[in-house]
Amino acid sequence: MSTQVRPRAATARPRTALAAVATAPDYRRNFARRARLSDLLVVALWASGAAAAALFLASGGVDQFTSVAETVTSIGIVSGLVGTDFILVMLVLAARIPLIDRTIGHDRAIAVHRSLGKPALYLLLAHGALLLTGYGLSSGINPIAEIGPMLSLPDMPLAFIALGLMIAVVVSSLIAVRRRFSYEGWHLVHLLSYVSVAFALPHQLSVGGVLADGTLQRVYWIALYVVALGSIVTFRFAEPLVSSLRHRMRVAAVTEIAPGVSTIQLAGNDLRGLEASGGQFFIWRFWTPRTWWHSHPISLSAIPTASSARITVRNLGTGSAQLTTIPVGTRVSIEGPYGLFSDAARTSPKLAIIAAGIGVTPVRALLEQASFAPGEAIILLRASTPEETYHWDEIQAIAAAKGATCYTMIGHRPRGVDSWMTAADYERGVTLQSAFPDLADSDVFLCGPTMWLDLIEADVHVSGIRPEQIHAERFDW
């Protein structure tokens, strides 16, 4: 059943040169639009930080740099404003707003969210330290002694608690610390950030002069909070709830397709209305007493029909192990669809798809939906053993039907060499270019375990194609 990739030395494959399909979407224009939007988001991020500092300037802050104490205090106020702005931006990024997901993808949004965490915390710590120092200087006492009088202000005890919570949230998210937590433990701590944000607000409005009653600054600031918390409430809670209630998904069948790997067939109402694209994922929650508290981000392994959808899960770790034995009829709630690992991210007319292990599942759905002319898509499937060839039969059938070439590679990687290929193919001299001669005109979709993916992604980058042509999804479960 396997089709071998030709090594470099082989003569070029005879290929039918088909004219570009007239109805093909204008990928370049779509990409340009997304790039513009993405740039706008970057601009908005920085401008919002600047706006926070501008609030201080707008309330006459420039005059506040006349003495050492006032300068320290002023810098403290600005860092508090900018730090809080970053926290609110982080909420917006984590809110899974459809516009942001379609523009930069959920992964990028979370990456930016993560990268803002430490700067935001540093700014807030500086805010506390500088204000204690500044006020201490102006009243001639040391910053530690200044804590007492500060705590006697209304809303200030809450603000101190808010800062403490934020420290806990960011520290628990540092990679080194996060590894020691279970996902649920970490998530519970992470939810405290909402409490922290809420606790910090009163002192900003009552104690700070910058956001005084009746000023435009106050209006702007409250609007920021409304947007940030509003998007969380809307897109993290309300929208998923409405969607779950509307589609009423239940487990229809669980079928083991290979040792430790099962497909879960789901039935529901109007599942086309989900508008899910092949390659996208949902966050699933299975409402049994054992599993309801655990949510799973899992990609679709087939495009939903009106009444059914399908995911494929591998028995890995406690959470997903329970999924392979989930009873038929279990209610399922969903958040999604999310992700840019889909046709929506296309920039080029041709397709190069490379998937390994359980990473074939989104690729299976992606291929089903992807638009390309016959002969313009090449798929390479990679497995260590013949048992791990999940859904390969389906993928080969779709490829045959849509006129795509499908190569397979089964076997372990070469010893002592970092390669994403099997030892046999590596020795035959197979390269990325020999497998994908039109790489420069293709979108490359990569999906598989992190270590394997790092290797192939490096290889793809070396080939010199533009970064926006590469779409990678790390798939470790």
Place this chain on the structure above:
Amino acid sequence: MRTRAILGSILASTSVLIVGYQAGVSVTTSDGTSVSLPVDAATNGTAGNTNAGNGSSTPGTGTAAAAPAASGPADGTFTGSSVSTRFGNVQVAVTIASGSITDVTALQLTDDDGRSVQISNRAAPILRTEVLSSQSAQVSNVSGATYTTDAYLSSLQSALDQAGA
């Protein structure tokens, strides 16, 4: 594309900061009371056409009598339109003699509820500059919100006491 985002961010952030700075400067300099005077067009005698009260300029001097010739407003008292400030609505009358403002009178001050405030013993908004000159007068006592014995040490009163003023 990346460059575009960076340049855009720099541009946007700078503009936002400049706007904030400008807003801040106008807050500190005007402090809400330096009211620009939208003088009624009718009483002002729209320059150029009527030249009301400007004796030096006669009708029919041709091109030379164009608008710039009507330099300075006419003498008299002009009532401005009502302007809303952070303290409420203010309407002022300006008396102009020989081209310079000789008097400015507040005609109307309304509080937040729109009630008109009598100019009486009531405390009205004032500019800091109105009390500025008194700051440097020598004093022997300072009145301030009650300070504790500790805070006293860093107060102005403490300095005065030590100087035996």
Place this chain on the structure above:
Amino acid sequence: MRTAFPTMGTMASVELPAAWASEVNEVQRIFRTIDDRYSLYSPDSELSLIAAGTTSLSHASPPLLASYARALEWRSATGGNFSPHRPDGTIDLNGIVKAEAIEQAGEHLTAVGCPEWSINVGGDILVSPTGAATPATASASPLGPRVMRAGIAEPLSPTELLCSLELRHPRRAIATSGSAQRGDHIWRAGSTEPVSFVQVSVVANDIVTADVLATAIVAGGQTALDDVTDRWDVDVVAVDRAGALRATPGLLHALATKI
């Protein structure tokens, strides 16, 4: 001659001509007596015993009852903005006894014939009724015109003056009340409502009126300010949260001119 001494949890500064320096002992004694009676810090003060319920108000000393009655009158006059009770109901005459002590000390100095003096306790200032002295004596007075000048502290920066003014008979008392503040940040203990005025100074003919009304305006905001200026013959300068000033016309006229 200037003497500073601690009393009533703050500092008092008394200025007397050198010849009358010995009177400062009597002034100190007056403050000590009143402090002993009213301090809620010392558990055996008469007021502490009443607050604790050990002594009943009906058995209180006549001076304490008089102060309490005066405070209650002020409470009804200010519509409750000034009160001799803490929010929890505990009796607390701090708001009035300091001014009463200044008043008593001033009466003593005038009674013994001291020509020029000033008493400043924690920022509440009373000066001698110089109007009683003839212009000739006034110019030859040992203390000079500075004694009659009081500065008002800048709330946003307590080591600077907001303005200064002349205290002249009959307007010889000034008291300043404020929501405790620090730099840009403002608070008022026990209340989360935004404070409309950070600092209020009242110039009046007597120190008790000045002190009580300053407190009432801070507590009652703009409404209290308008009410006070309508009903009492006082001058006021108030600083709001944003640092903007409001002042009565009389206060502007009293502004000190540079020497």
